[in-house]
Amino acid sequence: MNRPALFSKPAWLALGAVTVAALLLPLLNLAFPPGHALHVSGYALGLVGKFMCYALAALALDLVWGYTGILSLGHGLFFALGGYAHGMYLMRAIGRDGVYQSALPDFMVFLDWKTYPWYWAMTDSFWYCMALVVLVPGVLAFVFGYFAFRSRIKGVYFSIITQALTYAFMLLFFRNDTGFGGNNGFTDFKRILGFDITAPGTRAVLYLVTLALLVGALLLCRWIVTSRLGRVLQAVRDSEARLMFIGYNPLWFKLFVWTLSAVLCGIAGALYVPQVGIINPSEMSPANSIEMVIWAAVGGRGTLVGPIIGAFTVNGLKSWFTAAFPDLWLFALGLLFILVTLFMQQGILGLIGKMKRRPAPADAAATPAASKEAA
Amino acid sequence: MNTVKREGLDTAHGAILYLNDITVSFDGFKAINKLNLDISVGELRCIIGPNGAGKTTMMDVITGKTRPTSGTAFFGQTYDLARMTEYDIAHAGIGRKFQRPTVFEQHTVFENLELAMKMDKRVRPTLFARLSAEQEDRIAQTVRLIRLHGQEQRLAGLLSHGQKQWLEIGMLLMQEPQLILLDEPVAGMSDAETARTAELLNELRGKHSIMVVEHDMGFVTEIAQQGKVTVLHEGAVLAEGRMDQVQADERVIDVYLGR
Numbered sequence: 001m002n003r004p005a006l007f008s009k010p011a012w013l014a015l016g017a018v019t020v021a022a023l024l025l026p027l028l029n030l031a032f033p034p035g036h037a038l039h040v041s042g043y044a045l046g047l048v049g050k051f052m053c054y055a056l057a058a059l060a061l062d063l064v065w066g067y068t069g070i071l072s073l074g075h076g077l078f079f080a081l082g083g084y085a086h087g088m089y090l091m092r093a094i095g096r097d098g099v100y101q102s103a104l105p106d107f108m109v110f111l112d113w114k115t116y117p118w119y120w121a122m123t124d125s126f127w128y129c130m131a132l133v134v135l136v137p138g139v140l141a142f143v144f145g146y147f148a149f150r151s152r153i154k155g156v157y158f159s160i161i162t163q164a165l166t167y168a169f170m171l172l173f174f175r176n177d178t179g180f181g182g183n184n185g186f187t188d189f190k191r192i193l194g195f196d197i198t199a200p201g202t203r204a205v206l207y208l209v210t211l212a213l214l215v216g217a218l219l220l221c222r223w224i225v226t227s228r229l230g231r232v233l234q235a236v237r238d239s240e241a242r243l244m245f246i247g248y249n250p251l252w253f254k255l256f257v258w259t260l261s262a263v264l265c266g267i268a269g270a271l272y273v274p275q276v277g278i279i280n281p282s283e284m285s286p287a288n289s290i291e292m293v294i295w296a297a298v299g300g301r302g303t304l305v306g307p308i309i310g311a312f313t314v315n316g317l318k319s320w321f322t323a324a325f326p327d328l329w330l331f332a333l334g335l336l337f338i339l340v341t342l343f344m345q346q347g348i349l350g351l352i353g354k355m356k357r358r359p360a361p362a363d364a365a366a367t368p369a370a371s372k373e374a375a
Numbered sequence: 376m377n378t379v380k381r382e383g384l385d386t387a388h389g390a391i392l393y394l395n396d397i398t399v400s401f402d403g404f405k406a407i408n409k410l411n412l413d414i415s416v417g418e419l420r421c422i423i424g425p426n427g428a429g430k431t432t433m434m435d436v437i438t439g440k441t442r443p444t445s446g447t448a449f450f451g452q453t454y455d456l457a458r459m460t461e462y463d464i465a466h467a468g469i470g471r472k473f474q475r476p477t478v479f480e481q482h483t484v485f486e487n488l489e490l491a492m493k494m495d496k497r498v499r500p501t502l503f504a505r506l507s508a509e510q511e512d513r514i515a516q517t518v519r520l521i522r523l524h525g526q527e528q529r530l531a532g533l534l535s536h537g538q539k540q541w542l543e544i545g546m547l548l549m550q551e552p553q554l555i556l557l558d559e560p561v562a563g564m565s566d567a568e569t570a571r572t573a574e575l576l577n578e579l580r581g582k583h584s585i586m587v588v589e590h591d592m593g594f595v596t597e598i599a600q601q602g603k604v605t606v607l608h609e610g611a612v613l614a615e616g617r618m619d620q621v622q623a624d625e626r627v628i629d630v631y632l633g634r
């Protein structure tokens with residue numbers, strides 16, 4: 001094969017090692033007291049947990065962008081919708097422990113509402129909300145995708161429409177009357193399934209669930225892209241017209257991968273909210289969706305693992321930058337994107353691959369010298 | 376595999392393709408003007424004509440890429456091509472090779488043939504598909520036929536121009552089409568490659584119905600043999616007959632061959 005194999009043996013080993021290391025973090029957090037050399041702080045654990053949610057979103061984006069060539073600039077919407085769906089349950093779980101001691105969430109009391117709007121029905125059930133986490137982004141993506149793909153909207157036009165879509169939803173969610181807490185969104189969560197949401201044990205479980213779903217999603221995506229369907233998706237990316245003339249209807253293939261991607265992104269958002277403790281409409285801002293694209297690009301699109309690495313790298317940088325030079329982050333992000341586009345189109349993974357293929361520096365230095373002597 | 380007839384395609388009247396009074400106009404310009412043409416089962420038909428005669432537009436109509444402004448296009452007795460989508464037409468049994476070779480450059484030769492292979496091309500079967508031994512054999516046979524054996528695992532984008540053209544013909548054959556449309560199959564090929572392509576088409580003669588659009592007169596003479604050649608001019612049929620008859624036709628010499 002002239003193409004780097006997806007998941008070679010060393011890659012599997014590395015993946016296993018990273019997974020084990022990630023499994024150890026919450027144990028180190030719980031087993032050792034603060035101040036001990038092996039103690040992992042709750043802050044660090046929360047940070048890694050958050051990054052794993054971003055990584056899942058980047059992985060979902062890679063499925064549509066890297067493999068199918070559909071550039072979505074609206075995946076932040078699916079992420080936020082998954083977050084809001086879980087957030088509804090978390091708001092209900094606060095019970096009467098809010099500031100106003102009411103059965104309704106504080107923001108509804110503030111609006112002088114007496115009962116829950118109809119679409120909050122049954123949201124006190126955890127599993128109903130989990131179903132919403134999957135269904136809301138999934139159904140929205142399916143319906144939107146059906147009309148967009150059927151009309152053969154492609155390329156930059158599709159990207160712009162997804163950007164407009166997330167922007168429209170952001171404006172909708174900013175309104176207090178929409179019933180999702182307006183610009184404050186949902187916050188001040190107290191418990192999940194009866195457990196204290198800030199307790200180290202609960203946080204460790206949330207972390208582990210996130211890790212399990214991220215690894216599970218990676219394996220699922222790997223299975224899909226290595227199947228014949230995966231090759232059809234890449235054919236959609238490279239020459240959709242040709243694919244139609246050999247008898248495939250691209251509509252259903254695009255719709256399948258687009259909907260799956262939205263669902264994975266919604267799950268990422270649902271895992272994110274209890275760990276971060278807040279969800280508000282700014283998650284739907286166009287810039288957030290664009291950041292996701294940058295994670296995938298930096299890590300290396302069309303590689304599955306690359307976007308995960310990219311999400312960790314960019315967000316790690318962001319954490320440091322926003323603490324050290326808060327005003328410069330957006331410039332740094334823009335610069336990073338330009339550099340990646342110009343000099344490393346395959347991202348970090350592509351760079352690693354290039355370094356492996358390049359001959360040892362000694363040989364490389366020797367060859368020009370030798371040819372000079374010959375001349 | 377070698378039978379020309381198959382269930383679903385009614386060729387009772389001996390013809391596989393009927394174009395009846397087809398007109399295609401783009402903003403008033405008639406790319407095709409009341410074109411009548413039919414192809415018999417198992418026939419190898421060559422279409423020649425100057426640039427702008429409507430050859431490619433005619434293929435676009437047959438494969439569903441362009442809708443005729445008026446007239447009817449039937450595949451067999453029952454398939455109304457003017458109402459079908461590109462992929463439905465491909466499923467019904469019409470395969471097309473484009474003027475510019477279009478293969479999936481990021482896929483290997485093997486994967487290109489695998490994707491083209493006749494099978495259930497819906498989402499779920501594709502996700503769970505496994506290659507059977509017969510299917511692997513078929514791909515291996517086709518690879519030999521198009522002379523790309525030993526290169527199965529090469530990316531198609533790395534092939535030479537002529538090899539890409541052959542790969543595309545191989546992809547067509549994997550679809551097991553009833554009717555094959557070839558748009559300038561030897562454009563840009565070396566003489567040796569052209570000769571080999573003529574050989575390949577002669578091997579396929581009778582196994583499929585084939586329509587070839589070509590400018591290379593030597594090549595057309597080579598493959599037309601005693602079969603019919605159709606000359607298109609300004610979107611309509613100017614002349615039809617054996618190659619020697621057509622070449623002797625005054626009108627054809629005037630508009631196309633030159634004196």
